[in-house]
Amino acid sequence: MTEAELARAVALREAGALDEARELLLELSSVAPDDSQVAYQTAWVHDALGLEREAVPFYERALDGDGLSSVERRGAMLGLGSTYRTLGQYVEAVNVLTAGVLEFPTDRALAVFLAMARYNAGDAKEAVAGLLTLLVDTTSDQEIRRYERAITLYAEDLDRVWS
Structure with a gap:
């Protein structure tokens, strides 16, 4: 996995090409399952697609690891908490x-x-x-x-x- 591939996936997500971003992020997740950045971006794209249940393990993985900036960590905590709420896991x-x-x-x-x-x-x-x-x-x-x-x-x- 390269930083360029992750940057491309983020750019795709930001441009609204969510399905394409998801596909790339799932590939990156399989190659780098312990990468917090990849996990966070994968969770985010699943949430954006309305796939909250699928986002949860990626949020958890992102928060369990090291490597997120404080802004990303805050976003992952808000994303996971909000997703749990949406799923009825109060x-x-x-x-x-x-x-x-x-x-x-x-x-x-x-x-x-x-x-x-x-x-x-x-x-x-x-x-x-x-x-x-x-x-x-x-x-x-x-x-x-x-x-x-x-x-x-x-x-x-x-x-x-x-x-």
């Missing part, structure tokens, strides 16, 4: 996305996907609390900013009754 989704949020605490997309997975896993309280915190941390809306303290307090305990 506990796995929450686990991967929680690990992603811990590793990349400033990545807001991971936090949003974690909230969705928590909701699907039956933890609506944590999901809403996470989204409220994210909203307060990222909004520029003046009306929301005006109530920042109250929203933050409510996010800490949505079930609290004030007497």
Whole structure:
């Protein structure tokens, strides 16, 4: 396997030639099964084609190995967590996305996907609390900013009754 072949596969994926990219990436995966870069790109193309179940082992392989940049690792964690959620594997989704949020605490997309997975896993309280915190941390809306303290307090305990 050469870097040029991997670059060609990525270029094909980016150009929308997903089937051709998939074919090349599967060939590269068979030649270099432990290459995290190849595994990540193979997972990505499967996801792009709607082949989520087939993407999972490639995401797992990419994350188990070394060789991903932090941007790629973050993308693989988001991709795997989102894919698990799509497949109804909510506990796995929450686990991967929680690990992603811990590793990349400033990545807001991971936090949003974690909230969705928590909701699907039956933890609506944590999901809403996470989204409220994210909203307060990222909004520029003046009306929301005006109530920042109250929203933050409510996010800490949505079930609290004030007497």
